[in-house]
Amino acid sequence: MESFPEIISVDDHTVEPAGVWQDRLPSKYHGTAPRVVRARLKEMTFVGGRFAPKMGGPGDGGPLADWWVYEDLHRPLTRLDTAVGYSRDEVRLEAITYEQMRPGSYSVPERLADMDLNHVQSALCFPTFPRFCGQTFTEAKDHDLGLLCLRAYNDWMVEEWCGPQARGRMIPLTLIPLWDAELAAAEVRRNADRGVRAVCFSEIPPNLGLPSIHTDFWDPFLRACDDTGTVVAMHIGSSSRMPSTSADAPPAVGSTITFANCCFSMVDWLMSGKFDRFPHLKVMYAEGQIGWIPYILERADVVWEDNRAWGGVADKVLRPPSELFAEHVYGCFFDDPHGLRNLDAIGVANVLYETDYPHSDSTWPKSKEVGQAQMGHLAQEDVERIVRGNAIDLLDLTPDGLWKGWSQG
Template sequence: MTELPRIISVDDHVIEPAHLFETWLPKKYRDRGPKPLTAGIGELAYVGGKYQITMDPKGPPTDWWIYEDLKFPYKRNIAAVGFDRDEMTLEGITRAEMRRGCWDPVERLKDMDANHVEGSLCFPTFPRFCGQTFAEAHDKEVALACVRAYNDWMVEEWCGDSGGRLIPLCLIPLWDIGLAVAEIRRNAARGVKAVTFSEIPTHLGLPSIHSGYWDPFFAVCQETGTVVNMHIGSSSQMPAASPDAPPAVQAALSFNNAMASMMDFLFSGVLVKFPRLKLAYSEGQMGWIPYALERADDVWEEHRAWGGVRDLIPEPPSTYYYRQIFCCFFRDKHGVASIDVVGRDNATFETDYPHVDSTFPHTKEVALDHVEGLDDETVYKLMRGNAIRMLDLDLDRDLDHLGNRDHLGARDTLSSRDKADR
């Protein structure tokens, strides 16, 4: 391998700019929509796997969103790039203290260039990983307007002038399947190929994927080629062994929800019913996948009669994984060592910018350390090729393995800024 291909990261994050809803939410909803505020933050407590957060006028200045009865602060661990490792704490932070690439798309592109990254798919922060903030809101009319405003901002402002390098990832109104289908169609019409969804919807009080409730959503995603992206924590619940365990236990177990979600899908019949639907697991790493597939196939072979899947799942579950599911990694040498079982066509790469786990600005070195000894074709697939195929990006499929192009293809969008003023 003469040079590492330019990376397409399928899991990064964006800190929403303070003007987002003032600019993109229609005027009639702005008084009831999210509002930015800078105020002091009190001591953060971590109890039973959840953070307890208070405002304190005497506390360190922090940027917040105020929305209905929610007070949402930004913390250093989610805007950690630029800080020393021991400074990546749960303390509050303002946008002025963050590296500007956290929320400014022009500066993000510069950081991507410095980090050997060509393309980036970014998950939300204030809306939470799959839009739980709006799903939990009382006024669903305003919440729907917020979902649409976020998506318009994501497509047209965050991604719009990036030459396609910033890849749109949109939300759906989780509380209404009809509205969710409509939002997928609205965004697909302007070239969006990715939506974020909950890894375990029942943890959010929503119907399970076994119920059939989500079938219209899966059907429209299949029809439009929209990838269903599920980030660890997108069920608002992270694994923890004990209620008084430190957050480090939660961090070490974070892949567990991805594993549970994948088993749910493999035995649900969803992938049988929708054979072109694509699922992507974000930030779950991949070293656990070989045994998970082995166990799933063993259960199917030995226990399918009493296990309720004899007539539901006609082939070994691993069949559907290799056909329709993508994983991603950034620190997982065990997964790379097992790449033949994980799937050379199933694994993608991420940088997790700007979170505490991010490999920025050393992503090239981290990636090279992981792919040492792999053939050029596999390295190309892991660093960018599988992401191009997964997201149907407008890139030459025969692009040389050096990945020298400066930009992804430009993406046409429809303007919504004028609609926000109606």
């Protein structure tokens, strides 16, 4: 390998600063919009894929933590939200304050410095408090306020997180109101007008109590994405159910099989007929890794060829699923040597690189070294495409890998 190119990470995360909603919503909402309070942690569990924290009262003990409070939701910041800078053995399920996290988690200048340490040029960041596709606002009782909160987040993302101080190195990723596909389409178009080319979506909407992609419910949203070149970005856990095997399975079980939701979701999309109806639509799977993709494509083609007459797809899936994948689907990885050894069965053009900063799985500050070790057998031009070239094309970045709209943020 001649040299390892500067990374464009398509899956990092922002921990929202405490003032995102208090600063952007009228004062009449300050008591009801998301806000941060400091309180004690009474208890917290994460088993069977379910996260369950309980805030302590005045007389309770337990560690102090910063909590996001919104309607009935009390959600503490945790070490799993921001683990970089700690050894693996120090990363435990514990509640923390902003002072206990690496500042690059929430501060743009500090983030850019940490990206420099990690050979990262640009990064696309998923949310934390809103959750990976805005489930927090979807589950809210007051959807009118939820829509205001969602738009405020998008404005903060575009104008501050990805604004002039980021100098094009932060790539905006916005949210939609999942409860209304027409409103979702309008929000896609609003943000596309200011240069946004990626939007969060759920890997398995029915897990959120929403219609599946096999219905026509999502068509206005998908049409807006198709028209504007907006990529549908799905992160593991964006269906609010991490894969697990039982209610008492330890988190290590779910962590091993995190790719499973991506696998199920991709089959859904390939058998939905949406790619024939929306020919410019692109979807990507963040943090799902890629090693599982070859078998699923092989199996999907066999099912389509042998069983489409009775399988309910003969009239809407008009080409082999593997062909649809090649034109519409992108897998993202940060540590997957098996997938890279089988790259010919996936397609170099369909693979993106990520660092997952600041989560516990992150390869920071060794993402370059990890990539070099795993991609050493590949041609230099293939490494260039995986590490940055595919992201530049998919997200409509400048040839130098920067977001085009940063000066207008």
